[in-house]
Amino acid sequence: MRSALSEQPHGHTPHHPYLQHHFDSMGQQMEASTLGMWVFLVTEIMFFGGLFMAYLVYRHQSPTGFQEASHHLNIYWGAANTAILIISSLTMAFAVRAAQTSQPRAAQVGWLIATMVLGAAFLGIKAIEYAEKFRDRIVPGPYFQWEGLYPKPAEQFYSLYFAMTGLHALHMIIGIGIMTVITIMAWKKQFDGDYYTPVEVAGLYWHFVDIVWIFLFPLLYLIGRHYHAG
Amino acid sequence: MSGHVAPKSMYYAVFAALIVGTGLTVAVAFVDLGALNNVLMLGIACTKALLVILFFMHVRWGTRLTWVVVASGFVWLLILFGITMTDYLTRGWVEGTLK
Numbered sequence: 001m002r003s004a005l006s007e008q009p010h011g012h013t014p015h016h017p018y019l020q021h022h023f024d025s026m027g028q029q030m031e032a033s034t035l036g037m038w039v040f041l042v043t044e045i046m047f048f049g050g051l052f053m054a055y056l057v058y059r060h061q062s063p064t065g066f067q068e069a070s071h072h073l074n075i076y077w078g079a080a081n082t083a084i085l086i087i088s089s090l091t092m093a094f095a096v097r098a099a100q101t102s103q104p105r106a107a108q109v110g111w112l113i114a115t116m117v118l119g120a121a122f123l124g125i126k127a128i129e130y131a132e133k134f135r136d137r138i139v140p141g142p143y144f145q146w147e148g149l150y151p152k153p154a155e156q157f158y159s160l161y162f163a164m165t166g167l168h169a170l171h172m173i174i175g176i177g178i179m180t181v182i183t184i185m186a187w188k189k190q191f192d193g194d195y196y197t198p199v200e201v202a203g204l205y206w207h208f209v210d211i212v213w214i215f216l217f218p219l220l221y222l223i224g225r226h227y228h229a230g
Numbered sequence: 231m232s233g234h235v236a237p238k239s240m241y242y243a244v245f246a247a248l249i250v251g252t253g254l255t256v257a258v259a260f261v262d263l264g265a266l267n268n269v270l271m272l273g274i275a276c277t278k279a280l281l282v283i284l285f286f287m288h289v290r291w292g293t294r295l296t297w298v299v300v301a302s303g304f305v306w307l308l309i310l311f312g313i314t315m316t317d318y319l320t321r322g323w324v325e326g327t328l329k
Contacts, residue, residue: 039299
């Protein structure tokens with residue numbers, strides 16, 4: 001690294017306009033950025049991990065109650081949203097690939113917009129589901145009503161349901177905000193094979209949010225499918 | 231500089247595997263297999279997560295340092311789950327302790 005510096009004294013040899021002066025090369029700069037993003041994602045794993053921990057403890061204490069509560073969730077909305085997020089991860093991966101292979105901005109922007117549209121579709125379905133829960137009064141609080149055998153565990157389940165899917169939805173909203181900025185940058189033709197770190201890093205965030213849902217879907221929607229009251 | 235460029239076909243293959251995994255996990259949920267349901271459900275979810283991390287998130291072509299950082303996240307998560315559950319799972323084992 002030292003030798004690279006001495007060969008290219010700063011300010012004398014032309015270098016990439018997006019290379020910050022404290023990095024030797026574009027490669028080193030990108031490695032630092034992706035590593036930093038991964039460190040942030042590890043903190044995110046622990047952030048969501050606390051909620052998964054709470055889920056594990058309460059489900060362990062009342063497994064049948066959780067099954068009964070889960071039975072009320074609409075598996076088709078859940079499965080549709082899982083598919084939507086997986087497709088959005090594919091379009092995100094293609095957005096990164098488009099920048100990486102220096103494709104024209106129409107391709108980069110197109111994949112990014114597709115990703116945002118799918119993210120918005122996910123949130124739309126989530127809104128429909130939340131509305132149904134409010135209509136059926138299964139939102140934890142003073143007006144919570146449960147027709148089943150285990151009202152207390154059901155309220156615990158729906159507290160976790162709203163906390164976990166709510167935090168996940170918040171991440172989706174933030175993700176769409178990040179993608180908006182990235183799309184504007186792509187529109188200004190800032191990305192090519194030499195410099196696409198922002199798209200890559202935003203992609204890491206988007207895929208992470210997808211992974212959280214990959215675990216939320218079975219744990220919340222699928223545990224009560226073969227539950228029969230009594 | 232540009233990192234490893236994976237062919238589009240690889241992304242489609244991973245995508246197909248993720249969709250198949252989703253279908254499989256839904257199908258399995260409708261069959262009563264007792265405790266095996268949870269094992270299959272989490273097994274499929276972990277496989278899907280691993281596919282996303284390795285290929286979509288490019289860790290497959292990442293540096294050793296990236297591998298260590300990514301792995302450390304899950305190791306600490308397992309420590310959180312593991313040590314907490316040693317408490318909850320063993321309550322009541324000794325007479326007079328709170329269940």
